[in-house]
Amino acid sequence: MRHFYLKFLILFFLSFSMHSQTLDTLVDIGGYKMHFKIMKGKGIPILFDAGAGNDGSIWDNILEKIHKVTGTTLITYDRSGFGKSEVNPNLKNESDFGILNGIKELETGLSKLGFNNEIILVPHSYGGFYTTLYASRHPDKVKYVVRIDANLVGVYTDDVLKIMADEETPPKTPETLGIYYLVKNYPETVKVLRTIDFPSNVPVIDIISPINRGYPDEYWALINKVHKDFVDAESNRVELIADGSGHYIFKDNPGLIINTIIKAYSETLDENQQNVLLKKVLDNAIELSIEAKKTEMENLHSENDLNEWGYTFMRNEELEKALEVFKLNTMLFPDSWNAYDSYGEALLKSNKKAEAIEMYEKSIELNPENE
Known part of the structure; x- marks a missing residue:
C-alpha cells in the first residue's frame, strides 16, 4: 500500500507540474481584458497569430509537439472581440477598432506578460497583416517568421477591395464585434499595410497552399506572383x-508546420544548443511519421475525405460528380450537419434550389448554430 501511495504521489506531482506549465489568463490592457494562453518554457518565445474569424484555440493541435521538442514558451491569444477577449469600451467610432489599435493592444498585453523582447512569429491568413505590422515596429526583436498561407497586402488590389465592399457585413452583436470591426476596417487595414515594408533583416519561411479556393484564374495567378x-x-x-494542403495547412499537414517551426527556432540557437535539439527533432520526426500514417488510414474514405473530393469536383465545374459524392456522404454520415450543408451548396450551384433548401434545413436541424 505504501509503495502504491508513493507512486500515486509521484504521478500526481508530475501531472500537476505538466499542467502548471500552461497559463490561461486574461490581461487587463486598460479597463478591458485580452485573453492569452501561454505554454511556459525557456528560450525565445513563439507567438501564434490566427486568421480572421479565428481565436487562439485554432493552434491547439500543434502546440504540444512544438513545446516537447523546443522547450520554449509558446503564446496564443484572442484578438479584441474574438474568443475570450473584450473590446475597448472607451472607443466610440468604428474606425477606432482598426489594426493600429489591435497591434497596440497586442503590444500592451505582451509587455504586461513580460514578452516584449526577442520573439518568433507564426501567422496564419489575416494574422499575416499583424505580423507584418509588428515586425515593422520591432525589426530588431523579431528573430524569425514562419508564415502559414498568410496575407500579403499586394493581393488586395483596389478592385478586390471594391468586391469586398459589396459583400454583406457580419451582424453587429456582442458575440460578433471582433469580425464585424475587422470587416468594416478591412479597406483601411490594407491602406495601412501598403505604407509598410516587411523588414529585410528578419528571416522568413513562407508556406503556401497550392490549392485554388475558387478564385478566378487571373486572381489566383496574382496571389502566387505576390508570394513569389x-x-x-x-x-x-x-x-x-x-502540396495537398488547403488553407489550414497546420490542420491538413501538422507535421510539416511543426517541423518547419522547430527548424526556424533552431536557427536562433548557437551550435551547442542545436546539437542538444537534434535528437529531439529526430525522435519527433519519427512520431509525426507514425501519426501521419495512422491519420491517413483513419481518413481514408472518411467524411472529410469525401467532402474534400466533392469540392474538388465543384472547383473543376464537374457538378454532377460533385452531387454524387456529396449525396453519398449524407448517406454514409446521416448525422453530419456539414455533409448536408455541403450537399446543399452543390445543389444550389446546380440551380436545384428546392432540393438545396431541403438539405440546408436538414443541416440546421442537426446543428441549429449553423448560420
Missing part, C-alpha cells in the same frame, strides 16, 4: 509549397 515576389526580394526568405 515577396520571397525573391530577400535572400533570407524561403518559400515552401504545402
